[in-house]
Amino acid sequence: MKTTAAIITTYNRKNSLCKLIQAIAKDFNKIYIIDDCSNYDVRETIRSLKLPPKFYPGIIIQRTPTHNGKKKYYKTVSQLFKMIRGTNYDYYFMIPDDMLPVKGWKKTAIEAWEAIQHPAKICLNLYSEKSRFLKPCWTQFQPRLIDDKIILSQWMDLCFISEKKIFDILAYQIPEPQIDWKANPNMSSGVGRSITRTLNGNELLLFQIVRSLFIPQAEAIESQMNKNQRILNPEINQPIQLSKKRIAGIASLAAREKLLEKTVKSLLPQVDQINISLNNYTQIPKFCKHPKINAKLTDNKIGDSYKFTGANQESAYFFTCDDDLIYPPNYCSYLISQIIKNQYRAIVSLHGRIMKPKPIAHYYKDHTHRIHCLHDYQNTTLIDVPGSGVAAWHTDFLKIEITKIITPNMGDIWLAKFAKQQQIPIFAIPHQKDFLTYLHPLQTIYDDHHQNDAVQTMLYNSEILNQK
Numbered sequence: 001m002k003t004t005a006a007i008i009t010t011y012n013r014k015n016s017l018c019k020l021i022q023a024i025a026k027d028f029n030k031i032y033i034i035d036d037c038s039n040y041d042v043r044e045t046i047r048s049l050k051l052p053p054k055f056y057p058g059i060i061i062q063r064t065p066t067h068n069g070k071k072k073y074y075k076t077v078s079q080l081f082k083m084i085r086g087t088n089y090d091y092y093f094m095i096p097d098d099m100l101p102v103k104g105w106k107k108t109a110i111e112a113w114e115a116i117q118h119p120a121k122i123c124l125n126l127y128s129e130k131s132r133f134l135k136p137c138w139t140q141f142q143p144r145l146i147d148d149k150i151i152l153s154q155w156m157d158l159c160f161i162s163e164k165k166i167f168d169i170l171a172y173q174i175p176e177p178q179i180d181w182k183a184n185p186n187m188s189s190g191v192g193r194s195i196t197r198t199l200n201g202n203e204l205l206l207f208q209i210v211r212s213l214f215i216p217q218a219e220a221i222e223s224q225m226n227k228n229q230r231i232l233n234p235e236i237n238q239p240i241q242l243s244k245k246r247i248a249g250i251a252s253l254a255a256r257e258k259l260l261e262k263t264v265k266s267l268l269p270q271v272d273q274i275n276i277s278l279n280n281y282t283q284i285p286k287f288c289k290h291p292k293i294n295a296k297l298t299d300n301k302i303g304d305s306y307k308f309t310g311a312n313q314e315s316a317y318f319f320t321c322d323d324d325l326i327y328p329p330n331y332c333s334y335l336i337s338q339i340i341k342n343q344y345r346a347i348v349s350l351h352g353r354i355m356k357p358k359p360i361a362h363y364y365k366d367h368t369h370r371i372h373c374l375h376d377y378q379n380t381t382l383i384d385v386p387g388s389g390v391a392a393w394h395t396d397f398l399k400i401e402i403t404k405i406i407t408p409n410m411g412d413i414w415l416a417k418f419a420k421q422q423q424i425p426i427f428a429i430p431h432q433k434d435f436l437t438y439l440h441p442l443q444t445i446y447d448d449h450h451q452n453d454a455v456q457t458m459l460y461n462s463e464i465l466n467q468k
Helices: 014-027 042-047 052-057 072-084 105-115 165-169 190-199 227-232 252-270 303-308 331-341 413-421 446-448 455-465
Strands: 002-009 030-037 058-065 091-094 097-100 121-125 150-152 161-162 203-208 215-216 245-252 273-281 293-298 317-321 347-349 352-355 367-373 390-394 426-428
Touching: 002 014, 002 072, 014 030, 014 042, 014 052, 014 097, 030 042, 042 058, 052 058, 058 072, 072 190, 091 105, 091 413, 097 347, 105 121, 105 161, 105 203, 105 317, 121 165, 161 165, 165 190, 245 252, 245 303, 252 273, 252 317, 252 331, 273 303, 303 317, 303 413, 317 331, 331 347, 331 390, 413 455
Parallel strands: 002 030, 002 091, 030 058, 121 203, 245 273, 245 317, 273 293, 347 426
Antiparallel strands: 091 161, 097 215, 121 161, 150 203, 317 390, 347 390, 352 367
């Protein structure tokens, strides 16, 4: 049995600390807490939690001599590290007092740590949030995926798993960070940056979990640490969940009911849920009455853009599909592999356009390249507008504001707009011409508009190029 210890700093987060201790008390041989002179008695508060009596001898609490706050947080962390100098646990977990673990977190963390075989590994961050996902932090190193579970990040913050080696290298103390708080009082403590640079200077490898094993409590969102940045950038408080759930979205016309049934039949074995918007249907077809299907009658006000229904409701891989295609059995798995290959923060599609760089005169004609989902294509190419009927992304990274869609049957352009707003790249991905099966409907959006695309052209110029 591996031995483990948790190390925690705390200050005036009574409710959060209590919830955290209640959540993790059973998981550790010892829990070490440094209290930075909170305005309540931390020791008595933890005693009042009525934990099983066997847990209390394993909770060790010290108090700093004086309140260090943010500017002297390095002293608080140094005191915490000195508490464990004489210990020798297999694994150490540093946990912020304003976080809560997800279900199964400890087993997942240890398995991920043990899966990293490189001798230079030094720590694994257990909190992953949207604002810094796969982005450089405190160094010039560009983080990259090792696999779908672990990132080589080369930076660390104070929520991690490690072995004793990390504390030996740091000599159980944090040097005073060189930060000009007078110039920028909203800067953080600098402790994470200081540790990051020390470890990088020793040519060690720092890793990060892909799916966050911790979520912020309310007091984390209200934190005084880097407060203005948290207000300006709410992504700081958005943990990366990266659920593996698969959801498909379809908008169908009543004239295509028989085609829709074939589309649905091809997708049902591949996904956990299908959201179907039945534009101008008078009733829900029998085949839509399935445990995996959420079907509703819709008015066709935004046409094919109803396929985005539910794209913001939960963490999932989201596939936007058309009712005139049969999707192959490996369709969803293939698109997921391409999302991962493109570092998660991407839309992938089998269809799309690279548009001319200047304001266009004709949406359907003014492109330099057109990738067709029914033709062979061998490259991965950055494009401007995806084909939304053969597209997918992960909802942790792209949010679709369906209430802002005001023109019908222009889902491709609206998807491109949301991607541009949120700085999400769009990639056309390799495929063979017979990958999809086309059902040959009597009429399509292209048939209706390719000779009369003034509205599409105006929308593209105003919403994508930001030119009226």
